[in-house]
Amino acid sequence: SDYSQEPSRHPCLHINAKEPFNAEPPRSALVSSYVTPVELFFKRNHGPIPLVDDIERYCVDISGLIETPKKLYFRDIRMLPKYNVTATLQCAGNRRTAMSITRKVKGVGWDVSAIGNAVWGGAKLADILELIGVPKLTSCTQSGGKHIEFVSVDKCEVEENGGPYKASIPLSQATNPEADVLLAYEMNGEVSNFYLMIIFFPTLGKTRNQTELNKDHGYPLRVIVPGVIGARSVKWLDSINIIAEECQGFFMQKDYKMFPPSVDWGNINWNTRKPQMDFPVQSVICFLEDMQSIKPGKVRISGYAVSGGGRGIERVDVSIDGGKTWMEATRFQKTGIPYIAGGISNDKWAWVLFELTVDIPQSTEIIAKAVDSAANVQPEKVQDIWNLRGILNTSWHRVHVRIGH
Numbered sequence: 001s002d003y004s005q006e007p008s009r010h011p012c013l014h015i016n017a018k019e020p021f022n023a024e025p026p027r028s029a030l031v032s033s034y035v036t037p038v039e040l041f042f043k044r045n046h047g048p049i050p051l052v053d054d055i056e057r058y059c060v061d062i063s064g065l066i067e068t069p070k071k072l073y074f075r076d077i078r079m080l081p082k083y084n085v086t087a088t089l090q091c092a093g094n095r096r097t098a099m100s101i102t103r104k105v106k107g108v109g110w111d112v113s114a115i116g117n118a119v120w121g122g123a124k125l126a127d128i129l130e131l132i133g134v135p136k137l138t139s140c141t142q143s144g145g146k147h148i149e150f151v152s153v154d155k156c157e158v159e160e161n162g163g164p165y166k167a168s169i170p171l172s173q174a175t176n177p178e179a180d181v182l183l184a185y186e187m188n189g190e191v192s193n194f195y196l197m198i199i200f201f202p203t204l205g206k207t208r209n210q211t212e213l214n215k216d217h218g219y220p221l222r223v224i225v226p227g228v229i230g231a232r233s234v235k236w237l238d239s240i241n242i243i244a245e246e247c248q249g250f251f252m253q254k255d256y257k258m259f260p261p262s263v264d265w266g267n268i269n270w271n272t273r274k275p276q277m278d279f280p281v282q283s284v285i286c287f288l289e290d291m292q293s294i295k296p297g298k299v300r301i302s303g304y305a306v307s308g309g310g311r312g313i314e315r316v317d318v319s320i321d322g323g324k325t326w327m328e329a330t331r332f333q334k335t336g337i338p339y340i341a342g343g344i345s346n347d348k349w350a351w352v353l354f355e356l357t358v359d360i361p362q363s364t365e366i367i368a369k370a371v372d373s374a375a376n377v378q379p380e381k382v383q384d385i386w387n388l389r390g391i392l393n394t395s396w397h398r399v400h401v402r403i404g405h
């Protein structure tokens with residue numbers, strides 16, 4: 001494979017694999033702002049970054065079990081109403097390294113930063129499908145299409161034997177405008193425009209290219225499926241197929257499925273499980289790395305909490321005595337606006353940042369666990385949710401702090 005065209009990347013990223021490129025920011029970058037800067041957003045790839053250079057000729061082929069197959073050019077998609085959806089993208093492999101410490105798992109190792117929150121700008125998939133004759137809230141087309149498959153431009157060397165990355169979601173979700181599934185062509189457009197206006201004003205012409213999706217994140221067009229593991233948000237979209245059964249690609253059928261701790265590589269039967277879609281409730285402490293030493297006195301503990309499926313965060317509990325007693329942290333999204341569970345102005349697909357200022361008199365273990373709007377709680381021990389692919393590690397997050405002088 002050809003890795004000679006890879007884009008340049010931020011030097012602060014921790015590289016977990018070079019080719020394909022897999023990297024995450026330091027923990028502190030995640031709590032520095034509600035919206036994660038593009039350069040510090042984690043990058044998860046299964047092959048070289050593909051080059052789409054002729055935007056005029058670029059188009060998405062939509063076919064399969066529909067009455068009127070169609071080619072949509074980039075300009076056709078840009079003509080549809082544009083939505084900005086703030087959504088947290090989390091890789092199912094986030095926190096995999098910590099899971100493999102108890103018992104070995106297979107997959108790229110990640111610390112706690114295979115996650116980021118961005119403002120995705122693009123057309124709603126429900127609008128696109130309506131444009132080609134599939135009405136809103138359709139769960140089955142006349143010719144029996146029940147799933148919508150996204151096929152990428154990239155080549156996944158190992159998993160797909162050089163074929164493209166693929167995934168599917170139910171048609172009912174794709175045609176539901178409330179599910180906010182996007183074909184996105186902008187990442188943090190609103191946000192960077194705001195900052196760039198300050199920096200470059202009045203040369204606003206310069207801001208244009210900064211807002212479009214960059215190569216690492218799917219230029220020129222990617223799918224965003226809010227509330228669902230990152231693996232379904234296909235980058236560098238090439239075509240869309242309406243199909244009867246869910247996509248049969250590697251990443252749907254032979255990967256990203258959640259197995260019980262009893263299943264190992266000797267007895268696995270992939271057909272017994274469904275592809276993972278929504279991610280479970282998660283929270284992580286980000287203000288310091290594990291085993292860091294700090295000064296005694298008041299400490300501001302901070303981190304992120306998020307749940308899948310549009311379930312909001314009801315509560316974040318923090319312990320500074322290894323889980324004997326708990327305190328509730330405060331949560332926020334946009335700076336200055338307090339987060340009210342179930343509030344109408346919440347970004348429903350986005351994480352909350354949490355914080356709690358406490359006195360830490362001695363070296364200890366700090367723990368965080370979150371509760372979502374359906375009262376789901378994170379599991380205490382990683383052993384209980386261990387699975388051979390090391391996905392969905394949502395066990396209580398623990399950091400050890402040493403008090404030094």
Ligand code: MTE
Nearest residue numbers: 042043044045046091152165230231234235
């Ligand atoms: N899309 C393509 N075409 N190729 C990929 O390798 N990786 C998926 C998903 N979409 C992938 C893809 C996975 S596993 C994740 S977690 C997200 O993209 C990561 O998105 P990001 O690199 O923009 O953070």
Ligand code: MO
Nearest residue numbers: 091092230231
């Ligand atoms: Mo992922």
